[in-house]
Amino acid sequence: MLIEKEKIRYARQLVMPHIGEEGQEKLKHSHVLVAGVGGLGSLSSIYLTSLGIGHLKIVDHGSVQMSDLNRQILYNERDIGLKKADIAYEKLSLLNSDILIESICEEITSENILRLIKGVQIVIDGTDNFETRLILNKACFEKKIPYVYGGIFGFKGKMTTFLPGRTPCIECLYPKKEEVVPVIPVVGPIPGLIATLQVLEALKLILGLGDSLVGRLLSFDGETMVFSYFDIKKRPGCRICSA
């Protein structure tokens, strides 16, 4: 049952036939993990909080730097040097005190990942490197948890939803270890857009409605303002999902 305060807070969602009280209850009982609260995770965690995701877990081991402020909109100049997980917890709690926000200041590794994703319904990618993405991919596949990938570079962004057992996985697309780029060029609106779409995907997965990007990769080019879609393929011999 939604309490009166929740009915007021979520009034604009409750009037949507796609959501209503039943859908809002689903959101209230959902458990989502945001892996990394940088450019993508800043925005996705704000929207997940405001949507009323009942249990939001955020994981990040980094600290706020001046060079983050062009895109990581959870933070401001006063936060420089402080742990992102702590600041994110503080600010998200001010946005919505009715949900459970769990903030974990740890690096995601193959040793702790199963503990981190325990009980989680959906994992939202907010990481800034492929090594962590491969760890998330493997764990999500093992535990059959949907994994909403997002990646950005310059004016470009890509995203898709990996559903274990139904779609290719990230290693089908990118089997080789990718080169680490020391400074990834980016303007704020690109992670903003991709993170927003990631949250939309999570929302639809929780509510069980609409067409998701399952099996399709969305690619956005901010220079030409073109959205493209690609049907992605399972890779024979993929060490994660082809067994």
Added chain:
Amino acid sequence: MKMKIRIDSNFVLPGLEGVNEIDLTHPHINLRIVLEELALRSSGRVKFIRPMTDFVDPMDFVIEINGLPNPGSKEALEMGLNEGDLVTIKLSPLGGG
């Protein structure tokens, strides 16, 4: 000149579903001809060569010929191909967040 070129990709190439080779007839077959043919077969859904810059943006697609990376630059697009060569086109990974 008539030539068979093998095609591989990590996504379904529109207009080439279930097909892993194409036949081309052209006096000088190079990578550009292949990519333009694939774009044509996709009915414009996929443009591999950026019209404004005349190269393949490595943040869009990664190109390999017979397993070796091809930068997709203006010059690299002119690389001649031989019968049975394998052109691999992959969606580029975007790793930032």
